[in-house]
Amino acid sequence: MKDADEPGSAKKHKPNFHHSFPAHGSQSSPRGNTFDALRKAKQALPIFPARRTLINQIRRLASAIVIGETGSGKTTQIPQYLLESEVNKGSIIAITQPRRVAAITVAQRVAQEMGSTAGGIVGYCVRFEDVTAPNTKLKFMTDGMLLREAILDPNLTRYSIVMLDEAHERTIHTDVLFGVVKAAQRHRLKTGQPQLKIVVMSATMDVDHFSKYFNNAPVLYLEGRQFPIQVMHVKEPQSDYLFASLVTLFQIHKEAPAGEDVLIFLTGQEEIDSAVRSILDLSRDLNDCPKLQVFPLYAALPSHEQIKVFNKTLPGHRKVVVATNIAETSITIHGIKYVIDSGMVKAKVYHPLSGLDLLKVVTASRAQVLQRTGRAGREAPGICYRLFTEAQFKAMDVNTVPEIQRCNLASVVLQLMAMGISNVLSFDFMNKPAPESINAALEELVLLGALERQPDSEMLKLTPVGKQMAAFPLDPRFSKVILLAKDFGCLEEVLSIVSILSVDSVLLNSSKKRLQAGQAHEKFKSSEGDHIMLLNIYRAYKQVNGNKSWCYENYIVARNMNTAQQVRRQLREICVRQQMEISSCGRETTAIRRCLAVGLFMNAAELSKDGEFMTLTTRKQVSIHPSSCLFQNKPACVVYTELVKTSKTYMRTLSVVDPDWLMEAAPAYFRRKRASAIT
Numbered sequence: 108m109k110d111a112d113e114p115g116s117a118k119k120h121k122p123n124f125h126h127s128f129p130a131h132g133s134q135s136s137p138r139g140n141t142f143d144a145l146r147k148a149k150q151a152l153p154i155f156p157a158r159r160t161l162i163n164q165i166r167r168l169a170s171a172i173v174i175g176e177t178g179s180g181k182t183t184q185i186p187q188y189l190l191e192s193e194v195n196k197g198s199i200i201a202i203t204q205p206r207r208v209a210a211i212t213v214a215q216r217v218a219q220e221m222g223s224t225a226g227g228i229v230g231y232c233v234r235f236e237d238v239t240a241p242n243t244k245l246k247f248m249t250d251g252m253l254l255r256e257a258i259l260d261p262n263l264t265r266y267s268i269v270m271l272d273e274a275h276e277r278t279i280h281t282d283v284l285f286g287v288v289k290a291a292q293r294h295r296l297k298t299g300q301p302q303l304k305i306v307v308m309s310a311t312m313d314v315d316h317f318s319k320y321f322n323n324a325p326v327l328y329l330e331g332r333q334f335p336i337q338v339m340h341v342k343e344p345q346s347d348y349l350f351a352s353l354v355t356l357f358q359i360h361k362e363a364p365a366g367e368d369v370l371i372f373l374t375g376q377e378e379i380d381s382a383v384r385s386i387l388d389l390s391r392d393l394n395d396c397p398k399l400q401v402f403p404l405y406a407a408l409p410s411h412e413q414i415k416v417f418n419k420t421l422p423g424h425r426k427v428v429v430a431t432n433i434a435e436t437s438i439t440i441h442g443i444k445y446v447i448d449s450g451m452v453k454a455k456v457y458h459p460l461s462g463l464d465l466l467k468v469v470t471a472s473r474a475q476v477l478q479r480t481g482r483a484g485r486e487a488p489g490i491c492y493r494l495f496t497e498a499q500f501k502a503m504d505v506n507t508v509p510e511i512q513r514c515n516l517a518s519v520v521l522q523l524m525a526m527g528i529s530n531v532l533s534f535d536f537m538n539k540p541a542p543e544s545i546n547a548a549l550e551e552l553v554l555l556g557a558l559e560r561q562p563d564s565e566m567l568k569l570t571p572v573g574k575q576m577a578a579f580p581l582d583p584r585f586s587k588v589i590l591l592a593k594d595f596g597c598l599e600e601v602l603s604i605v606s607i608l609s610v611d612s613v614l615l616n617s618s619k620k621r622l623q624a625g626q627a628h629e630k631f632k633s634s635e636g637d638h639i640m641l642l643n644i645y646r647a648y649k650q651v652n653g654n655k656s657w658c659y660e661n662y663i664v665a666r667n668m669n670t671a672q673q674v675r676r677q678l679r680e681i682c683v684r685q686q687m688e689i690s691s692c693g694r695e696t697t698a699i700r701r702c703l704a705v706g707l708f709m710n711a712a713e714l715s716k717d718g719e720f721m722t723l724t725t726r727k728q729v730s731i732h733p734s735s736c737l738f739q740n741k742p743a744c745v746v747y748t749e750l751v752k753t754s755k756t757y758m759r760t761l762s763v764v765d766p767d768w769l770m771e772a773a774p775a776y777f778r779r780k781r782a783s784a785i786t
C-alpha cells in the first residue's frame with residue numbers, strides 16, 4: 108500500500124462520479140442518555156411494533172431465523188423481549204457475536220437500557236474477560252467463547268436459548284457453532300432434557316440455505332427502517348482507493364453542512380491510521396468548513412477508543428469515521444449521511460504451503476458492499492460514493508466465501524475433537540470445508556502430538572497432550588509451546604512471551620516518532636530474536652511495576668502491556684489447574700527457543716546462498732520483516748510467528764533456532780516434505 112501522506116501530488120485525478128453532488132439538507136437525530144430517553148428510543152425502533160408477534164413465534168418454535176436490516180433492534184431488543192416474557196424459563200440466554208467489541212458494547216447498551224451496568228442481569232464474556240455474575244440472564248459472548256464452553260458441556264445445559272447473531276458474517280467460529288448448537292438441540296430433545304431454542308439473527312443473507320440447515324426453521328422478517336440512498340459509482344477504475352477516498356471526503360466536506368457525518372470503509376489498521384493522519388493534516392489548512400472529528404475504527408483498537416465513535420458529534424463539527432468492515436453490520440453509528448466505500452476488505456486467506464492464515468486485501472463481495480451502502484440511510488436519506496465502477500460492482504462475488512472454506516482449521520478441529528466429535532470429516536457443517544484442509548489440520552495436530560492413530564484403525568483420537576492443549580484459548584502451536592516449556596523449565600518466560608503475542612503490539616510505532624521509538628527499543632533487542640526481545644520488555648516492565656511514564660519514555664504501549672499481564676494471569680491459572688509445574692530458566696534463554704522451535708517447526712526457514720530465506724519444508728522464498736531484531740544480522744535458521752504479504756512475503760516475530768532442534772521435533776515430517784519438494 109502506498110503512503111497516503113501526499114494526496115494531490117503524483118499524476119492523480121479526482122474520482123469522477125456518475126451523478127452530480129446533490130444539494131444538502133439539514134438533519135438532526137434526537138438522542139438523550141437518560142433512562143426515559145432510552146425508553147422512548149426503544150419504543151421508536153422498527154422492531155417495537157413487531158415484538159408481540161416475535162415473542163409468540165419464538166415461544167412456539169424450536170428454531171427461528173430473524174432477518175432485519177442493521178439498526179432495526181434485533182441484537183439489543185429481542186433478548187430483552189424474551190427475558191421480559193420469560194420465554195427463557197429462568198435459564199440463561201446466550202447471544203453470540205463474531206466480534207469482541209460488539210459483544211462488549213452491546214452488553215453495555217442493553218444493561219443501560221435495563222437501568223443497570225454490565226456484570227449483573229446483563230453480562231458479557233469474551234476471550235480473557237468474563238464480566239458475568241451468578242444472576243446473569245442475558246449473556247453476550249463471542250462465538251469463540253461459547254464454542255469453548257461446549258468443550259466442557261456439549262449440550263449447553265446452562266442455556267435455554269442460544270441466539271446466533273450476525274450469522275451472515277460466517278466466521279469460522281460461527282460456522283462450527285451452527286453445527287454444535289444444532290447437535291445439542293437434537294441431543295436434548297432425544298434424551299428428554301429441556302428444549303434448546305435456536306434463534307439465528309442476521310442482516311441480509313442466503314435465507315433458504317440457513318432455513319434448510321436448521322431443519323426448515325421459519326424465517327421471521329422485520330420491517331426495516333431505511334431511507335432512500337443515492338448510490339454513485341466512479342466512472343473510471345481507481346488505481347489508488349486510499350487517495351480517492353480522501354479526495355471524495357474533502358469534496359463532501361467542502362459542501363455539506365456541519366453534522367452530516369461521513370463513514371469511510373478501508374481495510375486495515377495501518378491504512379486507517381495513515382488515512383486519519385492525512386485527513387487531520389489536510390483539514391488544518393481549510394477555512395469556511397466545519398471542524399472535523401476524525402475517528403479510526405478497527406477490531407484491534409482498544410474498546411475505550413472504539414466507544415468514542417458513538418458520541419454525539421459536537422455542534423458545528425463533522426464526524427468522520429474511518430473503519431474496516433467492522434462498521435458494516437455489527438455496530439450502529441449515529442449521524443452517518445455519507446458512506447465512502449473502497450470496495451476492498453482485508454480477509455484471512457489460508458496459505459496451504461505454510462499452513463498459516465495470511466491476511467490479504469481483497470475485493471469485497473456484493474453482499475458486503477450493499478451492507479456498507481445501507482449505513483448511509485439509517486436516520487435520514489443518504490449518499491454512498493463507491494470508489495469502483497458499476498462494471499466492477501457487477502463483477503464482484505455475490506456472497507463472501509465463509510471463513511471456514513479459506514482458513515487454517517487446526518484450532519477448530521482440535522476443539523471438535525475435544526468435544527468428542529471424532530469424525531470431523533463427517534461433521535454437519537453448513538458449508539463443508541475442503542477435505543484437504545481438514546486433513547491438513549489433522550496432520551498438523553498429529554505432528555504436534557495432539558492426536559494419534561488408534562491401533563488397527565484409521566481413526567484419530569485425542570491424546571492426553573491434545574486434551575491439555577485444547578484447554579488453552581490459543582492457536583494449537585502456542586498451546587504446544589506452553590506444554591513444552593513445562594518440560595524445558597521455562598514456563599514463566601514462555602507465558603510472558605505468549606501473552607504479549609496474544610495482544611496487540613506493545614511496541615509503539617507511530618510514523619512521526621519512528622526514529623525515537625527505534626532508538627528506545629534498541630536496548631531490548633536480542634541477537635536471539637524477537638521473542639526474546641518481547642521477554643526483555645516484559646521483564647523490564649515488571650521491574651518498574653508497570654510504571655506509565657517508563658512506558659511512555661520507552662515507546663511501549665502501556666495499555667497493551669497491561670492487557671498482556673491479564674492474559675498471562677489467565678494462562679497461568681490454566682497451567683495451575685492442569686497441575687503444571689511453573690518453573691523459570693532465569694537468564695539462560697536457550698530453552699525458550701527450543702520450545703519455540705518444536706512448537707513452530709512448521710514455520711521454519713533457512714538462509715540460502717543468495718541471502719534470502721527459504722521455508723524449510725516448501726522451499727518458498729520469504730524475507731525477514733524490517734521491524735525484526737534479526738533484520739540486520741541474518742541468522743542461518745529461524746522460526747517465525749506469522750507471515751505477512753505485501754510486496755514480498757515477510758516473516759514477522761522470529762527466533763534463531765538450531766536446525767537440529769527442528770529435525771528432532773518431527774524427523775519424519777521433514778524427510779517427507781524434503782522429498783516432495785525435490786521431486
Ligand code: CDP
Pocket residue numbers: 152175176177178179180181182183184212213216417436439
Ligand atoms: O441488531 P440490529 O442491527 O438490528 O440493531 P441493534 O444493534 O439492536 O441497534 C438498535 C438501535 O439501538 C440502533 O439503531 C441504535 O440507535 C441503538 N444502539 C446504540 O445507540 N448504541 C449501541 N451500542 C447499540 C445500539
Ligand code: MG
Pocket residue numbers: 178181182183272273436437
Ligand atoms: Mg445486530
